[in-house]
Amino acid sequence: MDLKHATAIFLPAIEDELKRQIARLDEARTRPFYEMLTYHMGWSGQGAGPEAQGKRIRPLLVLLTTASCSAPWQPALPAAAAVELVHNFSLVHDDIQDNSDLRRGRPTIWKQWGVPQAINVGDALFVLANLAILDLSPAFLPETILQAGQMLQSACLDLTRGQFLDIAYENRSDLHLEDYWVMVSGKTAALLSTCCALGALLGGADEEHQLAYRDFGHYLGLAFQAQDDLLGIWGDSALTGKSAESDLVAGKKSLPILYGLQKGGEFARRWAQGPIQAGEVPTLAETLTREGARLYTQQVVDQMTDLALQSLRLAEPHEDVAEALFELVDFLLNRQA
DSSP, X not given: OOHHHHHHHHHHHHHHHHHHHHGGGOOSTTHHHHHHHHHHTTSSSTTOSHHHHOOOHHHHHHHHHHHHTTSOSGGGHHHHHHHHXXXXXXXXXXXXXXTOOEETTXXXXXXXXXXXXXXXXHHHHHHHHHHHHHTTTTTSOHHHHHHHHHHHHHHHHHHHHHXXXXXXXXXXXXXXXXXXXXXXXXXXXXXXXXXXHHHHHHTTOOHHHHHHHHHHHHHHHHHHHHHHHHHHHHSOHHHHOSOSOOHHHHTOOOHHHHHHHHXXXXXXXXXXTSOOOGGGHHHHHHHHHHTTHHHHHHHHHHHHHHHHHHHHHHHOOOHHHHHHHHHHHHHHHTOXX
């Protein structure tokens, strides 16, 4: 099964399960609240549709991993929904913390309804994720559901650690490239790693293969974030659907920026003078390219991709699904948005 075939089967089922979970809030008195969630999920409001929904990569990983263990994927749908709900909870709060106006090409929740309501939307998504995990019953044993819940909560804790570091790094001038990996291991890699580990658990894989799948998700997450950092400076906002404001203006300590600071050249000297203005972005992006930051970041993406692929081979996915998993890696790490 190739990726196109897999997504044609899995994505409609994922969307139905997400709608079922979020329908818990569909009550007459609080319907506007429910509609805030459907807006964020890309189902309602101006611009609703596949582009507004996102790629649903995380639930896809759960189901593909489950199927790659030669197990039926349908019983794992609540777990797939849970990781996507956690991801979206983090996006809603992240947009507030980053003061981001756009998400998937549309105004963010806080921009539409204000910060207090947006915080509440994020909280609701988090609670719904935890309720979704419980829906794994009765298809799985109680101890398996408990382990799945522990995996998800550990990932959420790592997400908060990573987000803390991401925010804290903005006001620090003593950072090194090593600090970057600690931050992104929590902020991005933790949830992708958990998606693969959850799928392996629910697919009945033994501990050795669960670990291989977890490593696959971990390195995939590191590669994905490094690629995202590359797009954060050199990407086209019309393709990414995010705010046009570059990571340079936002003061993010992304991988290419930390590389440029560590080089101590022209870019580092300008950075030390104070906040970057939007008009300076093209020139400073070119400076970073000249100083090797773009090439370095791409080399890191390639290195982490190789490690992810090595781990995936060790996981020995069933041949019926292996093609889709390998294609998914290629799709994620050769994207322009």
